[in-house]
Amino acid sequence: MTAMEYRTIPEADVQTALDLHYLVFLEKAPEDDTRESHRDVLLHCDRVGAYEGDDLVGLLAAHPLDLSVPGGTLPAAGVTFVSVAPTHRRRGVLSGMIAELFRRCADRGVPLASLWVSEAAIYGRFGFDPATHSYTVTIDATHPLDLRITPDERPLRLLPFASAAPVITPRHEAARRDRAGRVARDDWWWRTQVLPETFEEDDEMSEPRVVVLGDPGEPPAGYVVYRTKTDDEGRGTAHVEELEAESPEVAAALWRYTASIDLADKVRAWGRPLDDPLLRFAGDRDQVDVTREFPGLWLRLVDVPAALTGRTWSAPVDLVLEVTDAGVPRNASRYRLTAKPDAGGAHRAEVTRTDDAPDLTLDVRELAACYLGGTDPAELVRAGLVEEHRPGAAALLGQASRTELLPHTTDEF
Numbered sequence: 001m002t003a004m005e006y007r008t009i010p011e012a013d014v015q016t017a018l019d020l021h022y023l024v025f026l027e028k029a030p031e032d033d034t035r036e037s038h039r040d041v042l043l044h045c046d047r048v049g050a051y052e053g054d055d056l057v058g059l060l061a062a063h064p065l066d067l068s069v070p071g072g073t074l075p076a077a078g079v080t081f082v083s084v085a086p087t088h089r090r091r092g093v094l095s096g097m098i099a100e101l102f103r104r105c106a107d108r109g110v111p112l113a114s115l116w117v118s119e120a121a122i123y124g125r126f127g128f129d130p131a132t133h134s135y136t137v138t139i140d141a142t143h144p145l146d147l148r149i150t151p152d153e154r155p156l157r158l159l160p161f162a163s164a165a166p167v168i169t170p171r172h173e174a175a176r177r178d179r180a181g182r183v184a185r186d187d188w189w190w191r192t193q194v195l196p197e198t199f200e201e202d203d204e205m206s207e208p209r210v211v212v213l214g215d216p217g218e219p220p221a222g223y224v225v226y227r228t229k230t231d232d233e234g235r236g237t238a239h240v241e242e243l244e245a246e247s248p249e250v251a252a253a254l255w256r257y258t259a260s261i262d263l264a265d266k267v268r269a270w271g272r273p274l275d276d277p278l279l280r281f282a283g284d285r286d287q288v289d290v291t292r293e294f295p296g297l298w299l300r301l302v303d304v305p306a307a308l309t310g311r312t313w314s315a316p317v318d319l320v321l322e323v324t325d326a327g328v329p330r331n332a333s334r335y336r337l338t339a340k341p342d343a344g345g346a347h348r349a350e351v352t353r354t355d356d357a358p359d360l361t362l363d364v365r366e367l368a369a370c371y372l373g374g375t376d377p378a379e380l381v382r383a384g385l386v387e388e389h390r391p392g393a394a395a396l397l398g399q400a401s402r403t404e405l406l407p408h409t410t411d412e413f
């Protein structure tokens, strides 16, 4: 049997990689422009190939991301296009590609890896766990949106989607500073991932509509990106992809706008943060309905000390964490995590390896769940997933991990 080799997929093999991807995802080879946009994505990514001789039997691509974490940002691999030939399933090809990815992350000083799953059962074994969560929210738009606060009455403006990115980038950046789990966007990302003319999953969806709120000449105080679609019975829906606002009043005005679009009797926002102010200032929660909760970004701490020192903490902490990690053995260690306030009032951590008795024992997967502040370690103790050796240690870690706003990810890749 020919040995499997994990190496970079050269540009010359990218079309072969796409054919493998379409085969694996049971898709007919797409139209030329979709294929071209997939090729463009792969060319922007780091590409791990599993080769049996000259035959490509596995593909894993990784975006070079800059991910917001509490108090800053860290480089992260954004894993996508994972595909193993049906003839080579369950022979360790994915495991080999992930191991190669983690080696590359270590070589390049990338402490985090992240992804959106196709099936929840696949990635936990590799140390990933959901670090952000979202709600899908539906608004009954057959009547005006009932609000408990007074919306900002500054004017709304529709921007051409192709030139909207520079206008809304500052507001997106501000939102990214407020919440961990968000990806930095350059021109390419805005154009191909956020504001492409056609919506790949549904070609009946309109091009993106971008509406900003604010006085002319001022940077927008908020914006909404949505697409519209009308069903066979002529009922329209506004699909909100993103809505960011500097204040609840601005958010209220933008939600009121989306619920007032003529011929659309429903607003559907697929991925809202769990602490979205809309859910509080809506006057009628029968009109604004949470229809689904789902895990968003799955995270993996590839370099535990770099990840723990790369975020700020919201309270002083001095704990010994015993971390297990079957996938990246150099991570498996006892760490003393000490966070003290710095001159600016943020708590920066020092992380040292130690032989001291642990306060908590947890797998790197559980650390990923808690890392951005979205999961309370005490909840994982109660679930039997984290072992607490000193009573109260999980609560202390929880207090220090917490962030003012819940982590949230808007970019699915």
Ligand SMILES: CC(=O)SCCNC(=O)CCNC(=O)[C@H](O)C(C)(C)COP(=O)(O)OP(=O)(O)OC[C@H]1O[C@@H](n2cnc3c(N)ncnc32)[C@H](O)[C@@H]1OP(=O)(O)O
Pocket: 024, 025, 079, 080, 081, 082, 083, 084, 085, 088, 089, 090, 091, 092, 093, 094, 095, 096, 115, 116, 117, 118, 119, 121, 122, 125
């Ligand atoms: C981020 C993304 O791109 S998500 C998209 C993921 N891709 C897909 O779903 C496409 C269709 N599926 C595939 O291409 C493949 O089946 C993959 C990538 C899911 C798995 O690849 P394989 O090479 O078969 O995985 P590999 O042999 O390394 O399996 C490792 C372990 O994961 C388990 N596993 C693999 N796939 C699955 C699954 N779908 N559900 C549950 N367990 C799984 C294996 O049983 C194995 O477990 P073990 O270590 O206890 O024996």
